[in-house]
Amino acid sequence: MNCLQTYRQINYISRHLVVYRQSLYVGQCRQLSLSLSRNAKLCTDVFEAIKDIKDGSRIFVGGFGLCGVPENCIAALVKSGVKDLTLVSNNAGVEDFGLGLLLRTKQVKRMISSYVGENKDFANQYLSGDLELEFVPQGTLAERIRAKAAGIPAFYTPTGYQTLIQLGGAPVKYNKDKSVAIESKPKETKIFDGKHYVLEEALSADFALVKAWKADTAGNLVFRKTASNFNPVMCKAAEVSIVEVEEIVDVGELPADQIHVPAIYVNKFFKGKQFIKKIEKTVVKKSKTENLANNLDAKKLKAIQTREVIAKRAALELKDGMFVNLGVGIPVLVTQYCSDKVVFHSENGILGMGPYPEPNEVDADLINAGKETVTTLPGSSFFGSDESFAIIRGGHLNVTMLGAMQVSEKGDLANWMIPGSLVKGMGGAMDLVFSHYSGTRVIITMEHNDKNGGSKIVANCSLPITGAQCVDTIITEKAVFNVDNGLELIEIADNLTVDELRKCTAAAFRVSPNLKSIQQIL
Known part of the structure; x- marks a missing residue:
């Protein structure tokens, strides 16, 4: 073998050794990345899952009305006695279910919501000055949360222009005599293509309480029908997401192309012991004869x-x-x-x-x-x-x-x-x-x-x-x-x-x- 052949052979082997080492490194990185993304902790029960929630926490709470509310987490928070909470939720539940349970025990200092019309306890506390309320249009609420999940600090939306949402002056807190103690502040506007838009900032929270239908043991989530609502976006946006599920299956049993929220967004999850799944307004079909028989x-x-x-x-x-x-x-x-x-x-x-x-x-x-x-x-x-x-x-x-x-x-x-x-x-x-x-x-x-x-x-x-x-x-x-x-x-x-x-x-x-x-x- 001459010198040229020897050189070529050594060069060939060296190049392939480099490629082999690189492939090993990439494989190790992929394994490390995969293990880091699967950081969701399967908790033994709800109390282990919520144990880090302290007085004064800001919490996203999923659900629309009573549909898809994390009822096990809410019940556990009531028992924990944590107080001065700021809750970010589309609704305030009803007097005896959902967030109404936390309002009844007066553990809530402030609500950030779009609609609270179904809870008389909430209305009484707000109008008497015992509770603060920041109204946010429902779509803006969802987008402010989504923006936080996506790393976007603020965005412009047409919603609310020339209303109290943009102009300021909406009552956030009343005094006992019904005078306004705190009111909302004006928001910046800007014109795009001749139309007015309102600047809204991303909305963050320390924790999210989320209700999902199924999870696998890695923490991937699937939601059912309209019980999805605010749950997926809140799960993605909070510093710590806590998820209660109806069923937990082995990894691989949830088809990968049907997962709604991947495990990278989930910090803690557990199987709920019971789900009442209360219906706020059960309405069914009625025949004309039944309607006429209502006297x-x-x-x-x-x-x-x-x-x-x-x-x-x-x-x-x-x-x-x-x-x-x-x-x-x-x-x-x-x-x-x-x-x-x-x-x-x-x-x-x-x-x-x-x-x-x-x-x-x-x-x-x-x-x-x-x-x-x-x-x-x-x-x-x-x-x-x-x-x-x-x-x-x-x-x-x-x-x-x-x-x-x-x-x-x-x-x-x-x-x-x-x-x-x-x-x-x-x-x-x-x-x-x-x-x-x-x-x-x-x-x-x-x-x-x-x-x-x-x-x-x-x-x-x-x-x-x-x-x-x-x-x-x-x-x-x-x-x-x-x-x-x-x-x-x-x-x-x-x-x-x-x-x-x-x-x-x-x-x-x-x-x-x-x-x-x-x-x-x-």
Whole structure:
């Protein structure tokens, strides 16, 4: 063998040794990376999982209404006695379940929420000055949490522009005499493409209490139906995520392409001992015979008939193939009068929502935005709250229908607060009306007058607004108005003249030359 051949052979061996060493190093790094990502600790019980939560902690709490709430973690926190907590949750539970248990024992100092209207204890503590409340629109809440998980410190959103959310002045804490002790601060705005946007900061928490359906022993998670809601995004964003699950399976039993939250986001998890899975509003299908057998008095029967007229007329605005979001109340009734080819979206995470279930179909993990039991139709899908509001803000819906306390002649909407009196919150309504920015049509369905006979259509809203100049159409039992440089009356009830309508409407309107009858259209 000559010198040249020897050199080539040595060089060949050296190069392959380098490649071999590199492959060993890469393999070791991959194994190390994999072991580091699987840092989720399987705890023996809930008390081991929550033992590090201290007084004054800020905690994300998953769930929508009572659906998907981490009920074992909440019960354990009540027993632990930790206090002065700041809870970040879409809702405040009810008096005897969910976060209502922590509120009842007065372990909560501050709530950051979008809707708290189902809990009277909460309202009493807030209005009496014993509890602080920061209202955040539901979609903004989800996005602020998602931003933290993604390492984004702040973002701009159209939601809340020219409302108390952006202008400041919303009551955060009351004094005992109902005067305001702390109020929200104004937020920065900026114009993009001629439209106004509000700067919102990412929202962090020390812990997240999360409810999942299944986990494998590595800590990978799967959620079930609408019990997903805020749980996945909160799990990703907290410093320490604590997950309770209904079932734990061996690694490999959850198909890798069907895992919703990978184990890298999970710090502690455990199998819950029991799940009550309380349903806030069980609603089932009823036949016409059953409805007539309810022995309704004349006043209640008239109210039902009024709502039916509004819902039937509103259904005529929907066409096959439309994607539509329905708010609570009258809008939900619209599903009974329109084609099954209209695709309904619910902001708690459904596309393809179906009618109310038969009694044997009731599922605690399947509810609508009004916390009522529902079904789904073939082709439907489920997703988390952050995804749901991306659909809304992005203008992917054709129509949204909402109720209202007041609508102004300019198209301003008020439907979320009566300061010092009514504490509910905006829920997803602010995000929905600001989807008007992206081309979604906003239709208001409501009774024409309030319980005292006052007009709900006004010159200017006296209540805090949900959105400015965002309404396209108003439908009541007495009239239908288009909102375009003021109100234009396009339909009127048969039993009214235009003059009579003006007397019960506290806003100016012009009359279309093609004025029609609501009843004839129906």
